[in-house]
Amino acid sequence: MTNSAAMAALQTLRSIDNGLETAQSRVSSGMRVETAADNAAYWSIATTMRSDNRALATVQDALGLGAAKVDTAYAGLESAIEVVTEIRAKLVAATEEGVDKAKIQEEITQLQAQLVSIAEGASFSGENWLQADLTTAGGSVKKSVVASFVRNATGAVSVKTVDYMLDDRTVLFDEGGNLGILDKAAVIEGPAVALNINVGGTVTQHTVEAFTTDEVIAAGAGSSTFDGRYATDGVNNYVKVADDTWVIAVNQTTVPNQEAAYQDSLGRLWAVDTANVVAATTSSVDTMVIDNSTTTGQIDGLLKMVDTALEAMTSAAADLGAISTRIEMQESFVASLNDVIDKGIGRLVDADMNEESTRLKALQTQQQLGIQSLSIANSSAENILQLFRQ
Template identity: 65%
Template structure:
């Protein structure tokens, strides 16, 4: 039946054209945006996941920046520590050179002073973004202070998020100088054995160890003492009545106490039958040195015993600095690995999001071409359907 009021064919063609136009709009949106899930209405579940993961990726980007900042801090501290180690090695070498007989220790101290000033300069300069890990007020911090470097952003199975950090503790084993006290590796005041030797002195039947002044053979000779041909006694020194040798190149002042029985006997003078010992009234205690690597000082009066003590102190500091440098190196290596992991993780998340929401451009372009063809055919069909009613006019001619 042909009707001029109701054109069923045109209505059907129009409905088809509307459907094609709607599909074309969706396809064109995907082609222009590159996304098949652009809004929650496209796919609520995928859109929600993608939005959350994009947010996490932004946090990971911030973590990557923080890792770069942390790496710079650690590298600055490591470079300063490494330079300081080389300077302390030089100080150790200078003290070793000072142990040689006839060396002008005053001249060596001039070099050591310059090296000590260099240590202060290095520690002050090892600062990045206002933080200095080689010089800090750890006394005010209660003996230690924890520095943190952001390492990662984590979302657990429950959806809870957190930021993980790498910690480095500033304390007496890692800081070169304590700006609020004297507890750093280089400024800790230590007691170094003085110019003395420990001997056992028998007083009234009780033997007690004493740290008494000691002298080298060269010092004994310089004092004008003459050696007894029958033993190890050097007689005639101005320090006391004489000296007794108690070890290789180690002498202690003694007096002749012939017939005494309540004193430690060090030697018997064969020529004079004298008994040489230390009397409790003649004990001269050796004074221990209290100093640090940053403040130690030597001169021509510094004994070999004192030099040995100073050398041990510097070596202990060098060992502590080496350990601290190893810790910094380990953190630096960990940060570098974490940077690589975060970069890889960011790429993986981007890839995962793409698999959920990205449009397949090959598929969409093919679909667009097909829809364009369908649209043209639908328009042509609508045109034919609209022209069908015109044939009714010919019946009235």
């Protein structure tokens, strides 16, 4: 009634079959831990890290997008720097004697239009880092590029970014006002001298446009005349207030300016023209205009403004270059991190195919032996049938 040998052989065969099923699953899937039932702890870790790896893959895409935005802005800035450098060269040319400044302005106007085209065209995926509405935004706009996905020791996750501020140091044009590098209003002053002018008994200090002796001569196209501390270029009269420093003068019957009054050889009294005191004028790189009446001093002021703009643009380009380098380094790091995480997951859950294939072959052999043992155990019970044979 009870075949103990067959029962033992069957139990062994069942164990072999279970091992064979496991080995076949590992060989076919290539994984030692495929489900939570295989190893709950390892499966949980591997599942979490696979999820993080997918997030890192998205970070790589975001870094590529950010790099494209930075490269676009940098290319625009580089082109704009070349154009502004050309504008500076035109202003230098305008200081030459006898040059037609109006013709130079025609060239400058085209260069100014090119600056606008560059700023408008430096857009990638709907974002433009060379022009922004700074006035409405309170003076700055933050742009961010996704840099990494981080899971800390407590399991909390966060996304880290590389930030770049659009402000008056980095944006070429302010769409809401005039805070950009190229549309920022700058005070334009030529060479000037501060004088204490006495008008009606009240002495106040005024900044008056100053001219050198050579400039007075050039203004009269070589026909200017000098009479001690008085000079004229045929249009304007001048009073000498310091060494090689002249200011525009007016014929006076009194002495409104105690420091700069002078009586010429004809007995006329000349003093600083209080109606011609220089008021601070403003201009910007994108709106400046010169003509044949623009003085050398005013052009010098425009040159200072253009140089200031070039310094700001160069600094902004350097910032973009540094961010571009950082993004490249982060892309390389994320790619390496992705590989390392894949390797770490593999160590937890991947099957050793050499070992598993060897085990599978051994279990298949054991299965055949188990079947044979079960057959032998069953055949011993069949011997009883011999007793019932005739």
